[in-house]
Amino acid sequence: MTRLVLASASPARLALLRSAGLDPKVIVSGVDEDAVTADTPAELCLTLARTKAAAVARDLAGPLVIGCDSVLELDGRAYGKPSSPEDAAARWRHMRGRSGRLLTGHCVIDTATGREAAEVGATTVRFGTPDDAEIDAYVATGEPLRVAGAFTLDGPGGWFVEGIDGDHGNVLGISLPLLRRLLSTLGVSVPDLWRRS
Numbered sequence: 001m002t003r004l005v006l007a008s009a010s011p012a013r014l015a016l017l018r019s020a021g022l023d024p025k026v027i028v029s030g031v032d033e034d035a036v037t038a039d040t041p042a043e044l045c046l047t048l049a050r051t052k053a054a055a056v057a058r059d060l061a062g063p064l065v066i067g068c069d070s071v072l073e074l075d076g077r078a079y080g081k082p083s084s085p086e087d088a089a090a091r092w093r094h095m096r097g098r099s100g101r102l103l104t105g106h107c108v109i110d111t112a113t114g115r116e117a118a119e120v121g122a123t124t125v126r127f128g129t130p131d132d133a134e135i136d137a138y139v140a141t142g143e144p145l146r147v148a149g150a151f152t153l154d155g156p157g158g159w160f161v162e163g164i165d166g167d168h169g170n171v172l173g174i175s176l177p178l179l180r181r182l183l184s185t186l187g188v189s190v191p192d193l194w195r196r197s
């Protein structure tokens, strides 16, 4: 029986869970993220994580379902994936030399009991100072358009991130220590999942 389901299309989230010893089944939620609104970036990513997990959990009875959503919080606003190359370049010109928080909402639903645990992880990101030519070249790679906040740590975006304060995985898309705490509140230990994956 499938023990763990990742309700995400994110290759980064799947790779991170696999490198940590798990082998979840991927069921993409198909949630329309633009249809969800919230008063703060933290509430937005938490609501989206819960909505994604619930959309997949609805059809299951047994597995644990993990849903996540990441946004960059800058000046109190939530930035997901850029809408266009022009948007990505404008964002970088706005955020270079500054700090923001990469927020990732996490939700775990135990479909055997209906119990849910959810929390937002926050990692401060200090951006470097790419010049306009570097920004244009980075946007031309296409990477910024595929990721929340228009940057990565583990790809070409890494050249333009000076440092972080907080969990690295939370920026990639899922925080293992945070997920461990959520699983614990549901009575599940990580070694349990290692054995069953």
Ligand SMILES: Nc1nc2c(ncn2[C@H]2C[C@H](O)[C@@H](COP(=O)(O)OP(=O)(O)OP(=O)(O)O)O2)c(=O)[nH]1
Binding pocket: 007, 008, 009, 010, 011, 012, 013, 028, 029, 030, 033, 052, 068, 069, 070, 071, 080, 146, 147, 148, 149, 151, 152, 153, 154, 155, 171, 172, 173
């Ligand atoms: N490899 C990598 N990916 C990152 C980084 N920062 C953000 N991302 C990716 C992870 C997620 O795939 C994406 C965040 O967007 P979402 O939270 O909406 O997830 P996504 O739309 O990819 O899939 P989902 O909605 O969960 O089905 O950005 C990073 O530093 N490295």
